[in-house]
Amino acid sequence: MKKGQKTGARALVKALESAGVEYIFGYPGGATLPIYDELAHSSIKHILARHEQGAAHMADGYARASGKVGVCMATSGPGATNLVTGIATAYMDSSPVVAITGQVATSMIGNDAFQEVDTTGITIPITKHNYLIKNASDIPAIVEEAFYIASTGRKGPVLIDIPKDVQQELFYSHQSRKINLEGYKPTLKGHPGQIRRAVQLIKNAKKPLIIAGGGVVISDASEELIALIKKASIPVIHTLMGKSAVPNNHELFFGMLGYHGRVAANTAVNEADLIIAAGVRFVDRTTGPLKTFARQAKIIHIDIDPAEISKNIPAFLPIVGDAKNILSQILKTIPEIKHDEWIKYLQSVAAKHPLKAKLSGVTTPNIIRILKEITENPVVVTDVGKHQMFAVHYFPVETAHSFLTSGGLGTMGFSVPAAIGAKVAVKNRQVVDIAGDGSFLMTCQQLATAVQYNIPILVLVMNDYCLGMIHQLQDVSYGKRYQACDLDKIVDHAKLAESLGACGIRVTEEQEIAPAISEGLSNGKPTVIDFILEEKSNAYPMVTGKSLLEYIE
Amino acid sequence: MKHTISILCDDIPGVMTRISGLFSRRGFNIESLTVGHTEIPDKSRFTIVVKGDDTVLEQVRKQLQKLIHVLKVRDIKRSLAVEREHALIKIRVNEEQRGEILQIITAVQARIVDSADNMWILEVTGNSIHIDNAFNLFRSYEILESIRTGKIALERGEPGSVK
Numbered sequence: 122m123k124k125g126q127k128t129g130a131r132a133l134v135k136a137l138e139s140a141g142v143e144y145i146f147g148y149p150g151g152a153t154l155p156i157y158d159e160l161a162h163s164s165i166k167h168i169l170a171r172h173e174q175g176a177a178h179m180a181d182g183y184a185r186a187s188g189k190v191g192v193c194m195a196t197s198g199p200g201a202t203n204l205v206t207g208i209a210t211a212y213m214d215s216s217p218v219v220a221i222t223g224q225v226a227t228s229m230i231g232n233d234a235f236q237e238v239d240t241t242g243i244t245i246p247i248t249k250h251n252y253l254i255k256n257a258s259d260i261p262a263i264v265e266e267a268f269y270i271a272s273t274g275r276k277g278p279v280l281i282d283i284p285k286d287v288q289q290e291l292f293y294s295h296q297s298r299k300i301n302l303e304g305y306k307p308t309l310k311g312h313p314g315q316i317r318r319a320v321q322l323i324k325n326a327k328k329p330l331i332i333a334g335g336g337v338v339i340s341d342a343s344e345e346l347i348a349l350i351k352k353a354s355i356p357v358i359h360t361l362m363g364k365s366a367v368p369n370n371h372e373l374f375f376g377m378l379g380y381h382g383r384v385a386a387n388t389a390v391n392e393a394d395l396i397i398a399a400g401v402r403f404v405d406r407t408t409g410p411l412k413t414f415a416r417q418a419k420i421i422h423i424d425i426d427p428a429e430i431s432k433n434i435p436a437f438l439p440i441v442g443d444a445k446n447i448l449s450q451i452l453k454t455i456p457e458i459k460h461d462e463w464i465k466y467l468q469s470v471a472a473k474h475p476l477k478a479k480l481s482g483v484t485t486p487n488i489i490r491i492l493k494e495i496t497e498n499p500v501v502v503t504d505v506g507k508h509q510m511f512a513v514h515y516f517p518v519e520t521a522h523s524f525l526t527s528g529g530l531g532t533m534g535f536s537v538p539a540a541i542g543a544k545v546a547v548k549n550r551q552v553v554d555i556a557g558d559g560s561f562l563m564t565c566q567q568l569a570t571a572v573q574y575n576i577p578i579l580v581l582v583m584n585d586y587c588l589g590m591i592h593q594l595q596d597v598s599y600g601k602r603y604q605a606c607d608l609d610k611i612v613d614h615a616k617l618a619e620s621l622g623a624c625g626i627r628v629t630e631e632q633e634i635a636p637a638i639s640e641g642l643s644n645g646k647p648t649v650i651d652f653i654l655e656e657k658s659n660a661y662p663m664v665t666g667k668s669l670l671e672y673i674e
Numbered sequence: 675m676k677h678t679i680s681i682l683c684d685d686i687p688g689v690m691t692r693i694s695g696l697f698s699r700r701g702f703n704i705e706s707l708t709v710g711h712t713e714i715p716d717k718s719r720f721t722i723v724v725k726g727d728d729t730v731l732e733q734v735r736k737q738l739q740k741l742i743h744v745l746k747v748r749d750i751k752r753s754l755a756v757e758r759e760h761a762l763i764k765i766r767v768n769e770e771q772r773g774e775i776l777q778i779i780t781a782v783q784a785r786i787v788d789s790a791d792n793m794w795i796l797e798v799t800g801n802s803i804h805i806d807n808a809f810n811l812f813r814s815y816e817i818l819e820s821i822r823t824g825k826i827a828l829e830r831g832e833p834g835s836v837k
């Protein structure tokens with residue numbers, strides 16, 4: 122190597138360091154070994170996952186909990202394809218992740234070489250952008266671009282595929298190109314005219330309502346939103362992704378809307394004359410049947426992605442830009458308003474329709490209730506299924522970035538690795554994973570990673586020996602013809618945890634719940650509590666009809 | 675409804691996949707697609723004809739705009755643009771039909787660019803309606819093979835002045 126020269130791998134590691142990367146969640150292979158060789162001399166810590174899907178979810182969990190870019194890495198071929206579910210999960214929830222993959226040498230690309238797949242081809246639909254690097258001298262600029270793209274505008278995953286020979290290629294720094302993002306100009310500031318119009322609409326509204334989506338959390342707009350709802354006394358409801366946008370014990374908070382939404386929230390949507398939807402994409406699970414959604418309301422749609430405006434629901438007044446920025450502009454000019462009657466009405470609906478699950482015994486809602494009492498504003502991570510909906514309704518969160526869940530893709534297996542990533546990002550907070558037994562089994566091997574690096578997460582397995590949500594759907598919509606949802610009484614999750622080096626606790630009695638959780642929170646070890654549930658209770662409310670107001674509760 | 679979209683983008687490998695993939699992924703139907711170099715080095719221009727109502731068009735435009743390599747997306751209004759398409763038509767020419775075919779060639783301003791063994795290759799240029807007409811007229815004879823380039827289009831006047 123001549124003076125002033127470096128390899129592509131070295132340039133990559135240097136560029137990652139300059140981007141402020143502290144952790145890489147990864148899994149090695151032949152096509153990434155030159156990078157690993159360089160990582161040995163770096164300040165960046167590598168966390169060895171136990172499957173690449175887990176590495177991607179860890180990076181995603183890290184990003185969701187901290188707002189910083191999470192980084193994952195995998196080898197070519199199967200390493201890259203294993204990342205796919207994790208990348209798609211991050212994509213659907215606009216989470217800033219940079220994924221690095223090794224690729225076969227450029228001379229072999231297209232020959233079906235050993236462990237070759239078209240990684241960039243496969244990931245085009247699930248990344249915000251991706252790169253196949255052909256020259257080592259492009260690496261510094263591309264890494265900088267990738268971090269910029271991932272973390273600005275509507276955030277999302279960016280993948281960088283680097284052939285092995287490019288990792289080994291030598292180049293001089295002066296050969297590097299400049300970054301070039303001519304075609305990328307996210308709109309951040311809301312149009313002042315639109316903001317003025319929004320203020321006018323809010324002033325004139327009798328029954329205004331805010332729907333807070335994931336965008337509010339991602340743009341750190343909670344403070345502005347809380348101030349706005351107070352000043353203009355606007356009730357607020359949320360989507361699955363927006364749960365942590367506003368403290369859930371706020372007097373103007375009416376819970377989640379949608380398919381598994383609270384009756385008060387869905388009633389509010391139905392009767393509001395003005396809806397301010399912030400960082401919401403109106404997915405079908407949120408709106409129910411489009412024809413009957415919010416018939417009385419004019420909709421102000423605030424989103425950073427212009428393509429979300431009027432994609433599913435026509436916006437009366439679109440405002441494209443960053444939610445934090447726009448909400449603070451609205452807040453500045455909005456006068457103090459009162460909507461006492463409207464709020465009282467919603468409070469009466471809420472009082473008439475309380476949650477009805479059993480809050481005693483070894484049931485998911487009761488466990489979650491007790492968890493809330495024992496924990497101190499933890500980061501709650503959920504998996505996908507009934508327990509996820511119970512977590513939404515029964516665990517009131519306090520601050521933003523405190524409820525991490527796979528909303529868009531609904532990826533079972535998300536929670537254990539995402540909790541690991543989250544705990545790495547926010548070491549001083551409790552991180553509690555609420556999982557179903559089916560979901561847990563999808564990625565539980567990642568616990569070995571938590572043990573290896575001493576990442577003390579607490580995993581609560583809601584064990585009904587069943588794919589509960591499937592059971593519920595077959596119960597409600599398929600005439601109780603239960604198929605392929607019985608997991609049988611096979612796995613002892615506590616023993617499984619112990620075999621992975623974690624602490625395992627089995628709970629079968631109500632009085633054991635609190636002590637087990639306290640133990641798990643204080644023992645300083647990754648801990649799994651296997652809660653043997655006493656019943657298969659369904660997660661309600663659940664919309665069953667042609668509008669959000671036809672439901673079972 | 676058909677819409678013509680003009681896209682200015684970086685001329686790099688894979689950009690075609692990104693653009694055409696976006697159409698199929700989001701369920702937008704491409705009628706025709708052409709791409710070529712432009713006056714700007716390293717930039718290509720796509721002209722894509724897409725079927726759908728105004729909402730579809732709006733989504734297409736916004737989704738395209740999100741691609742990092744896409745610099746400009748314009749919805750081209752027929753009245754404000756010049757549109758051209760090119761077609762090659764290989765036709766069997768029997769002695770007795772020769773005269774009629776020659777008349778049609780003159781009428782549609784086609785040219786004979788190749789002739790061999792009673793087969794001519796004709797070229798026609800014009801807007802899409804013109805090409806449709808040419809095909810309609812030649813259809814009474816034996817068309818052996820044919821190909822249309824798909825539409826290319828440029829807005830009239832100062833670039834970007836059409837709102």
Ligand SMILES: Cc1ncc(C[n+]2csc(CCOP(=O)(O)OP(=O)(O)O)c2C)c(N)n1
Nearest residue numbers: 506507508531533557558559560588589590
């Ligand atoms: C990867 C993946 N496969 C399948 C599904 C479909 N699915 C949604 S919920 C569910 C059952 C979840 O069961 P469990 O984790 O035990 O949670 P529970 O519903 O019992 O709380 C299934 C199979 C999914 N969301 N993700």
